[in-house]
Amino acid sequence: MTAESVTTAVPRSAGRVMPGWRAVLAVMESFWIWYRRGWRATVVSSVLQPVLFLLAFGVGFGSLVRTGAATGGAPYLVYLAPGLLAMTAVQTAAFESTYPVLSGFKWQQVYWGMSASPITPGQIAVGHLCWVAARLLSSGAVYLLAIVLVGGAAGIGIVVSLLVAVLCGCAFSAITMAFAATIMNEGSAFASYFRFVLIPMTLFAGTFFPVSQLPAWLRPLAWATPLWHGTELARGAALNTLRWWPALGHLxxxxxxxxxxxxxxRWRFTVRLSR
Structure with missing residues (x-):
């Protein structure tokens, strides 16, 4: 008998189900209790690394890039900053939605304990996703402050870029969590996921240069990524160049x-936690 089957032997408390918003808050609280003790482990990936990207590419390399049509007439640092904001949200979402999800099922098994309470598997999934959104918003706000301090903000629109980045990260997180919920082994598939999905997307979805500079056959792949849509929205909001119909399409x-x-x-969590 596996550890998962042992955990599911605990019945749901008298068939009661906690109201949706209370259940989501309870799940988020459980992650917050852990995070307030272990937040230092996430500082490098969610704050320091993006700031180094901003300094290296925006300030360092950006000093060599001429202002022109490719950057919308803006300095490269200002052009790059909203794209990096969206890219950082997607990367953080990927890291928060892979191994932590597998751990919740296989190693720490916190999902099984939650599912033995009046919290349903679907509520657990939404609660974890809301926690990821809170992480994206908090780390993104710190990153936004760094952008402002180095002169990467052209105006108040950069705040809208942060909200767009959170939406982009959540959309990517939900798909990634559904994939992670199918993994039964030690997570070896995540290495391929990072290598062949996440890294190419961050490099070729318009963060560092316009997608129009890519070969024609590669552009449709970039257009299909959530990061391209998030970057276009975030950059348009930051530079005040948004047009209604394209913006509505991206949104x-x-x-x-x-x-x-x-x-x-929700479906994958329900299937796995109902065994």
């Missing part, structure tokens, strides 16, 4: 991806 794509991801992750 609709991210919202649709988020809705599909939430449905998938």
């Amino acid at each position: 609709a794509y991210l919202l649709a991806l988020l809705a599909i991801g939430v449905a998938l992750v």
Whole structure:
């Protein structure tokens, strides 16, 4: 008998189900209790590393890039900053939605303990996703402060860029969590996921240069990524160059991806925690 089957032997408390918002808050609280003790372990990946990217590419390399049509007439640092904001949100979402999810099922097994309470598997999934959103918002706010301090903000629109980055990260997180919930081994598939999905997306989805500079056959792959839509929205908001119809198309794509991801992750958590 596996550890998972032993944990599921604990019955749900008298068939009661906690109201949705209370259940989500309870799940978020459990992650917060852990995070307030172990937050130092995440500082490098969620704050320090993005700031180094900003300094190296925006301030260092950016000093060699001429202002022109490719950057929308803005200095490269200002052009790059909202893209890095969206990229950082996607990267943080990926890290928070892979091994932590597998751990919740396989190693620490916190999901099994939660599911033995009046919290349903679907509520656990949504609660974890809301926690990821809170992480993206908090780390993104710190990163936004760094952007402002180095002169990467062209105006108040950069605040909208932060909200767009959180939406982009959540959409990617939901899909990633649904994938992570299918993993039964030690997570070896995550290495391929990072190598062939996350890294190419961060390099070729418009963060560092316009997608129009890519070969024609590669552009549709970039357009299909959530990061490209998030970057276009975030950059347009930061530079005040948004046009209504393209903006609505990008927003609709991210919202649709988020809705599909939430449905998938609720389904996968329900299947796995109901065994």
